Amino acid sequence: MSDIVLKTENLTKHYGGVHALQEANFELRKGEHVAIMGDNGAGKSTFVRQITGVEQRTSGKIWFDGREVNFAGPIEAREAGIETVFQNLALADDLDVPSNLFLGREKVLFNLGPFSILDRKAMRKATEAALVRTAVKIPNLSSTIRHMSGGQRQCVAIARTATFASKLIIMDEPTAALGVQETAQVENIIRTLKENGEPLILVSHNMRQVFDLVDRIVVFRRGRIVANLRKQDTDGNDIVAYITGAKTGQAELQAA
Amino acid sequence: MSQTSHGIGGLSYDAKKRPWPAEFNVFLALVILVGAFELIGRVFLGDSFLFNTRENVSGLFNEQRLQIIILQVSIVGIIAIGVTQVIICGGIDLSSGSIVGATAMIAMSFAQVATVNGNPNPKAMFINYGWTDLPVIVPLLVAIGCGLIAGLINGLLIAYTRIPPFIATLGMMVTARGIAKWWSKGQPISFPTDSFAAIGKGLMPVIIFISLAILFQLILTYTKYGKHCYAIGSNEDAARMSGIKIANHKVLVYAIAGILAAIAAVVLSSKNLTAQAGMGVMYELDAIAMAVIGGVSLSGGRGSIIGTVIGSLIFGVIISGFTFLRLDAYYQEMVKGVIIVGAVVLDQWRQRRRAIGA
Numbered sequence: 001m002s003d004i005v006l007k008t009e010n011l012t013k014h015y016g017g018v019h020a021l022q023e024a025n026f027e028l029r030k031g032e033h034v035a036i037m038g039d040n041g042a043g044k045s046t047f048v049r050q051i052t053g054v055e056q057r058t059s060g061k062i063w064f065d066g067r068e069v070n071f072a073g074p075i076e077a078r079e080a081g082i083e084t085v086f087q088n089l090a091l092a093d094d095l096d097v098p099s100n101l102f103l104g105r106e107k108v109l110f111n112l113g114p115f116s117i118l119d120r121k122a123m124r125k126a127t128e129a130a131l132v133r134t135a136v137k138i139p140n141l142s143s144t145i146r147h148m149s150g151g152q153r154q155c156v157a158i159a160r161t162a163t164f165a166s167k168l169i170i171m172d173e174p175t176a177a178l179g180v181q182e183t184a185q186v187e188n189i190i191r192t193l194k195e196n197g198e199p200l201i202l203v204s205h206n207m208r209q210v211f212d213l214v215d216r217i218v219v220f221r222r223g224r225i226v227a228n229l230r231k232q233d234t235d236g237n238d239i240v241a242y243i244t245g246a247k248t249g250q251a252e253l254q255a256a
Numbered sequence: 257m258s259q260t261s262h263g264i265g266g267l268s269y270d271a272k273k274r275p276w277p278a279e280f281n282v283f284l285a286l287v288i289l290v291g292a293f294e295l296i297g298r299v300f301l302g303d304s305f306l307f308n309t310r311e312n313v314s315g316l317f318n319e320q321r322l323q324i325i326i327l328q329v330s331i332v333g334i335i336a337i338g339v340t341q342v343i344i345c346g347g348i349d350l351s352s353g354s355i356v357g358a359t360a361m362i363a364m365s366f367a368q369v370a371t372v373n374g375n376p377n378p379k380a381m382f383i384n385y386g387w388t389d390l391p392v393i394v395p396l397l398v399a400i401g402c403g404l405i406a407g408l409i410n411g412l413l414i415a416y417t418r419i420p421p422f423i424a425t426l427g428m429m430v431t432a433r434g435i436a437k438w439w440s441k442g443q444p445i446s447f448p449t450d451s452f453a454a455i456g457k458g459l460m461p462v463i464i465f466i467s468l469a470i471l472f473q474l475i476l477t478y479t480k481y482g483k484h485c486y487a488i489g490s491n492e493d494a495a496r497m498s499g500i501k502i503a504n505h506k507v508l509v510y511a512i513a514g515i516l517a518a519i520a521a522v523v524l525s526s527k528n529l530t531a532q533a534g535m536g537v538m539y540e541l542d543a544i545a546m547a548v549i550g551g552v553s554l555s556g557g558r559g560s561i562i563g564t565v566i567g568s569l570i571f572g573v574i575i576s577g578f579t580f581l582r583l584d585a586y587y588q589e590m591v592k593g594v595i596i597v598g599a600v601v602l603d604q605w606r607q608r609r610r611a612i613g614a
Contacts, residue, residue: 075499090497094490094557095483103487104498106480114481114508 151182356536407514489556
């Protein structure tokens with residue numbers, strides 16, 4: 001029980017009459033990488049939004065890092081240690097890489113309230129270290145995000161989540177808009193995170209990517225978790241069957 | 257999984273990919289403009305715009321002209337500093353000119369002398385209360401208080417009612433002008449104390465302008481406040497997701513803009529030795545123009561105080577250059593309008609080219 005990072009119990013979200021998420025029971029262990037799959041509207045993103053505090057759940061309970069939590073907003077979730085790479089990236093285009101990494105949690109030399117002097121050297125150094133740790137390649141730290149390709153932007157966003165020694169990283173379709181090479185780069189970063197033992201939830205449509213990267217696959221269908229399978233116990237056809245509803249019923253893991 | 261594709265990260269620094277500072281382009285424009293006036297002057301008037309041509313005055317440059325250029329832009333320049341940080345933060349401030357008017361009237365009432373040439377000061381607002389010959393700190397604090405209140409109202413309206421900055425500051429522009437006219441029922445307020453008059457004497461406006469410009473350039477580059485200005489102007493949602501308190505920051509940004517407008521009001525009324533209700537009309541637009549010419553993007557997130565200072569010099573050179581060429585003042589305004597629109601078009605074009613190139 002102690003190595004469980006995140007656990008949800010009967011997590012439910014209704015938008016008016018729409019039952020977007022129903023009684024989701026989910027567990028994530030330390031160092032584990034789990035993929036969340038499912039059709040559009042299956043409840044994947046809804047599930048992520050409840051965990052990260054972007055929305056408030058209708059009912060159910062969430063435990064994170066050994067405590068029951070009720071995040072009022074994404075900032076609280078982040079402070080607790082859940083870092084999310086959102087689909088819309090959430091980077092400031094006109095700032096350079098270190099500024100984006102440390103946005104909202106700048107290192108300061110002298111604390112003068114809002115006019116605190118920034119410790120630019122330390123932030124730059126920490127950025128370089130983070131980029132090495134996550135194996136992210138950025139040609140020039142001083143150039144602004146505006147000048148970067150989609151892949152580089154995504155890498156910066158991921159490096160940012162990994163910089164702050166977070167307890168859980170959530171990526172919502174991190175390679176959806178990327179080309180082949182850029183996708184490979186992002187996947188390498190995810191492998192590096194795995195080697196570093198950082199737990200991850202990956203929302204993805206890409207079957208090959210999921211089987212390449214994660215330990216366990218959770219399938220959502222019509223707001224319910226319909227499958228929870230170890231990678232080695234399943235294959236692509238099996239997962240597709242669960243996603244489309246050809247195979248039904250709760251497929252549970254054998255007690256580990 | 258090879259070593260080249262995975263495991264090694266970090267940087268490969270390429271000096272050639274270093275972005276060209278936008279201020280350099282603006283500075284280039286300034287040099288070209290001065291060169292153009294110099295050339296036209298030499299060819300058509302047989303006189304130099306920049307250099308000293310008089311025998312009875314020593315020195316390489318025409319110092320008198322240079323002084324006039326910087327002196328006439330320094331007061332609006334002080335406002336432009338505040339406007340620059342507002343625009344970088346993704347907003348706009350149309351109220352600064354009217355804040356100058358209202359603040360000048362109110363502050364000057366606290367800076368008046370009791371007697372003029374042995375007679376009681378005919379223009380003194382508070383002579384019946386005995387509020388004359390007050391130490392200079394009193395009108396200064398009153399002025400900063402006025403600017404702060406006006407700026408706070410702007411900021412609170414924008415941050416908490418979520419009305420567009422254009423509308424909030426437009427309201428303040430009309431209201432503050434009304435206050436300026438109501439304060440003395442349209443009468444000018446004159447005869448300040450010597451210590452108040454010293455603030456705007458000689459090259460003091462220039463010194464104040466340059467000091468504030470340096471201070472705010474440093475603030476925008478080296479402090480959390482500055483970083484958050486750029487972040488909010490660049491992507492407000494990202495800034496909010498990063499935990500920046502957007503509302504508080506905006507209130508602060510507009511409050512500072514108000515205070516800078518108030519400082520400009522003090523310098524202006526001190527320099528002119530009088531305050532009038534019509535003071536500072538159109539200054540807000542001149543200040544915005546200086547910032548825009550200086551490369552501050554109206555869509556937020558980009559620009560610098562250095563750019564605005566160079567933009568203000570371009571402004572000064574144009575006005576001075578037209579006088580030098582003995583052209584009517586009407587032409588100045590026409591050309592000013594063209595330059596403002598031209599600068600924005602250029603900025604848009606630069607952005608689009610960058611978007612395609614990236």
